[in-house]
Amino acid sequence: xxxxxxxxxxxxxxxxxxxxxxxxxxxxxxxxxxxxxxxxxxxxxxxxxxxxxxxxxxxxxxxxxxxxxxxxxxxxxxxxxxxxxxxxxxxxxxxxxxxxxxxxxxxxxxxxxxxxxxxxxxxxxxxxxxxxxxxxxxxxxxxxxxxxxxxxxxxxxxxxxxxxxxxxxxxxxxxxxxxxxxxxxxxxxxxxxxxxxxxxxxxxxxxxxxxxxxxxxxxxxxxxxxxxxxxxxxxxxxxxxxxxxxxxxxxxxxxxxxxxxxxxxxxxxxxxxxxxxxxxxxxxxxxxxxxxxxxxxxxxxxxxxxxxxxxxxxxxxxxxxxxxxxxxxxxxxxxxxxxxxxxxxxxxxxxxxxxxxxxxxxxxxxxxxxxxxxxxxxxxxxxxxxxxxxxxxxxxxxxxxxxxxxxxxxxxxxxxxxxxxxxxxxxxxxxxxxxxxxxxxxxxxxxxxxxxxxxxxxxxxxxxxxxxxxxxxxxxxxxxxxxxxxxxxxxxxxxxxxxxxxxx
Amino acid sequence: xxxxxxxxxxxxxxxxxxxxxxxxxxxxxxxxxxxxxxxxxxxxxxxxxxxxxxxxxxxxxxxxxxxxxxxxxxxxxxxxxxxxxxxxxxxxxxxxxxxxxxxxxxxxxxxxxxxxxxxxxxxxxxxxxxxxxxxxxxxxxxxxxxxxxxxxxxxxxxxxxxxxxxxxxxxxxxxxxxxxxxxxxxxxxxxxxxxxxxxxxxxxxxxxxxxxxxxxxxxxxxxxxxxxxxxxxxxxxxxxxxxxxxxxxxxxxxxxxxxxxxxxxxxxxxxxxxxxxxxxxxxxxxxxxxxxxxxxxxxxxxxxxxxxxxxxxxxxxxxxxxxxxxxxxxxxxxxxxx
Numbered sequence: 001x002x003x004x005x006x007x008x009x010x011x012x013x014x015x016x017x018x019x020x021x022x023x024x025x026x027x028x029x030x031x032x033x034x035x036x037x038x039x040x041x042x043x044x045x046x047x048x049x050x051x052x053x054x055x056x057x058x059x060x061x062x063x064x065x066x067x068x069x070x071x072x073x074x075x076x077x078x079x080x081x082x083x084x085x086x087x088x089x090x091x092x093x094x095x096x097x098x099x100x101x102x103x104x105x106x107x108x109x110x111x112x113x114x115x116x117x118x119x120x121x122x123x124x125x126x127x128x129x130x131x132x133x134x135x136x137x138x139x140x141x142x143x144x145x146x147x148x149x150x151x152x153x154x155x156x157x158x159x160x161x162x163x164x165x166x167x168x169x170x171x172x173x174x175x176x177x178x179x180x181x182x183x184x185x186x187x188x189x190x191x192x193x194x195x196x197x198x199x200x201x202x203x204x205x206x207x208x209x210x211x212x213x214x215x216x217x218x219x220x221x222x223x224x225x226x227x228x229x230x231x232x233x234x235x236x237x238x239x240x241x242x243x244x245x246x247x248x249x250x251x252x253x254x255x256x257x258x259x260x261x262x263x264x265x266x267x268x269x270x271x272x273x274x275x276x277x278x279x280x281x282x283x284x285x286x287x288x289x290x291x292x293x294x295x296x297x298x299x300x301x302x303x304x305x306x307x308x309x310x311x312x313x314x315x316x317x318x319x320x321x322x323x324x325x326x327x328x329x330x331x332x333x334x335x336x337x338x339x340x341x342x343x344x345x346x347x348x349x350x351x352x353x354x355x356x357x358x359x360x361x362x363x364x365x366x367x368x369x370x371x372x373x374x375x376x377x378x379x380x381x382x383x384x385x386x387x388x389x390x391x392x393x394x395x396x397x398x399x400x401x402x403x404x405x406x407x408x409x410x411x412x413x414x415x416x417x418x419x420x421x422x423x424x425x426x427x428x429x430x431x432x433x434x435x436x437x438x439x440x441x442x443x444x445x446x447x448x449x450x451x452x453x454x455x456x457x458x459x460x461x462x463x464x465x466x467x468x469x470x471x472x473x474x475x476x477x478x479x480x481x482x483x484x485x486x487x488x489x490x491x492x493x494x495x496x497x498x499x500x501x502x503x504x
Numbered sequence: 505x506x507x508x509x510x511x512x513x514x515x516x517x518x519x520x521x522x523x524x525x526x527x528x529x530x531x532x533x534x535x536x537x538x539x540x541x542x543x544x545x546x547x548x549x550x551x552x553x554x555x556x557x558x559x560x561x562x563x564x565x566x567x568x569x570x571x572x573x574x575x576x577x578x579x580x581x582x583x584x585x586x587x588x589x590x591x592x593x594x595x596x597x598x599x600x601x602x603x604x605x606x607x608x609x610x611x612x613x614x615x616x617x618x619x620x621x622x623x624x625x626x627x628x629x630x631x632x633x634x635x636x637x638x639x640x641x642x643x644x645x646x647x648x649x650x651x652x653x654x655x656x657x658x659x660x661x662x663x664x665x666x667x668x669x670x671x672x673x674x675x676x677x678x679x680x681x682x683x684x685x686x687x688x689x690x691x692x693x694x695x696x697x698x699x700x701x702x703x704x705x706x707x708x709x710x711x712x713x714x715x716x717x718x719x720x721x722x723x724x725x726x727x728x729x730x731x732x733x734x735x736x737x738x739x740x741x742x743x744x745x746x747x748x749x750x751x752x753x754x755x756x757x758x759x760x761x762x763x764x765x766x767x768x769x770x771x772x773x774x775x776x777x778x779x780x781x782x783x784x785x786x787x788x789x790x791x792x793x794x795x796x797x798x799x800x801x802x803x804x805x806x807x808x809x810x811x812x813x814x815x816x817x818x819x820x821x822x823x824x825x826x827x828x829x830x831x832x833x834x835x836x837x838x839x840x841x842x
Contacts (some may be wrong), residue, residue, distance in 0.1 A: 081720060097776075102704060120700060
């Protein structure tokens, strides 16, 4: 086709402000048919806003947008879609109580002819959905299935099919892998390649460097709402991208591990423990140690975190904290025993989005330690904690929902650290967090460990696990399939996760 | 109305398959349960519960509440609700009777429906354009209507011609004519919700307004339309009650507390109060449960206070049961948990 001839999409001089704050400044971007064009940048760099302007969710203050050289203006998402632009939002935007077909054709349900024009043509809707699913190679579920019954990865496929159903030629994907487990990412790669082979152009936003190098043809870097470079992916590398993103080089992504002398007594000991999702868990974590937890989705890694925290309590086996037997059967009991859990679902389970930063940071303290107990815990100055974490909120009375992902995660950390836990359990601590905040969170967690905190860190991001963990536990089928020393190879972890290798 | 849902995983065993699919099945099971208990209770007192006459009474008692609750279904599914329906029923009964007194049957019905539509439109616009929470917006409308009614009426007013009272009292065979009015309204509603774009959009707006908006659903129009349809149903109830009473009455809708009871019936019918899930078939079940209870109480000549206690218990227990089921489904589906 006209590979580098007329671009499919051209954006020139696009600017957009929100309440006086410039979010996008004079952004230029173009997109060729069949191209995967990555857009990277720190959180708050304006990526999502750019995508939303392109997809008609927001309207630009100035600048122009052309499709096949024809200028377009999108007052709403529907008109962008009619022009062939589909968007996969960062959060899944499906209705769980409706069927796959009803979701795919939401807002453009096919209708019959003549007098049947009033009716939704359900047969056509189901048939076309079936065809689209087959086209993208998704045959594991039916158009009539309720979306709530699908896995997250399957829901992602429905999202993509929903975009394609509008005959999208340009697909905007905003962090499509964020909700996916490592092995599901491959399915997405495969899908992206199928789409580009059909000449569909993809604008791909991601924080994950590996995806950018695996998938994209070109990369555009945004910093503070401006384009700092558009590069051919094969001519660049990680360091250059990070430099363009943050304006400085992040040589070492991860702080140094614990030296053997840094580790203290055994803090957490679990022996032969289990519940309906876990069995035969035996673990020891020392003071000052960061223990990584790896495993595929459904392997029990999140169940393990939740069990330690008493959210889905252990029903068998034994557990000790600092030599004393404990068996938290509710989060409240766990918190009082000195255990904290940063959940993987920041917005749903970590924060009260409509409350200000300070109230969120004080939540655990206020909730679990009333009156005398609270005095005993000697609350650290929460304000000071927020400063140490470098939460950039503008003001501490700002509602948390307005913060970037990285800053939100820092507030979640502050909330837990205010209670001075002895064991900090992290589940996907840097999901959806930009490079700068990620490094800050890693540094901070290591710093806490140095001060004697024990950390259990669940992550589906292998580089993070390998870079941060003094030891890695690999979960499979609800139990620990192997334990690896510091700096294991990705291959070892994957082999243990998938059962390709069985520990002795 | 919920089509039997497809199970993608083969995990449901024979036992699970025996359980009714979807909340509608549960609603009708509950209805059968209430009916059986009523039968036993009445039989124990030597009464006869399962008669044609009694069944007809249950249906007849269902009509006015049924019309209002069917309307309420639209707005609740759309993630809204309407607290002004009780006063709107009173108002439209008066409009019907007074217009019919001077201008005839057809103008009377049209006038009542027009007034209802205007009230619904106002509710819808206040909720969508002004962004007032539906609870407050429709409560405000209820107070406005109440003030108007109490200022202008002290008792029944207007009169409907005898010919129009056929709607309230005639029967086709054993079945009251008014039941056909309810049935037709239910059928139209089922059709709108299941088979039209508007219906799909109502479910979408109630399920997640932002998702609906981003998918290109005209969310404002959908919600406003739901409010108008709700008000039209309340208007029909007003017309029916005017026919039944022979006149309009300022207490026609409020005496039976159609505002809260209609919401209870919808929720009793398995529709999620937050919107997006449920349907009119469940609402009919919910209305029939409440009507059956009333009939049982009448036959047993139960103290009216005790009657309300039982109604309250039935509603709360039923919804608690649905909530448990909802939790189950959600656990299995969305948050598989890793």
